Amino acid sequence: MKDRMLINISLERINTLFSEAMKTDNIELSRRYIKIMEKIGMRMNITVDKNIKRMYCKICKTPYRNISVKVKNKMVLIHCPYCGNIRRIPLDKEEK
Numbered sequence: 001m002k003d004r005m006l007i008n009i010s011l012e013r014i015n016t017l018f019s020e021a022m023k024t025d026n027i028e029l030s031r032r033y034i035k036i037m038e039k040i041g042m043r044m045n046i047t048v049d050k051n052i053k054r055m056y057c058k059i060c061k062t063p064y065r066n067i068s069v070k071v072k073n074k075m076v077l078i079h080c081p082y083c084g085n086i087r088r089i090p091l092d093k094e095e096k
Helices: 004-023 027-044
Strands: 068-072 075-079 086-090
Touching: 004 027
Parallel strands: none
Antiparallel strands: 068 075, 075 086
16 A cells, blocks of 8 residues: 555646646646546555546546536536537536
8 A cells, every 4th residue: 555645746746737737728728737636546556536426527628718618418528628628527416
């Protein structure tokens, strides 16, 4: 098992990289930050927070900025403006 201190450092780096990816206007730089963030998570075998995972496209690794969101058949449909991918997230009445 990984040392708890290393896991805390990795989580801090993941949060920092994601906040920098959301701040910058350069799309290529924000994609790079998200790729590094995912590599840190895989290397340390930790899961990234669900709220962070839902804030970027899984295909093109670009943070969602100007997106189209629709609710249809108890699903939230998020359309990525960069690659055209449609992400479907189940809509629960109650988060558990």
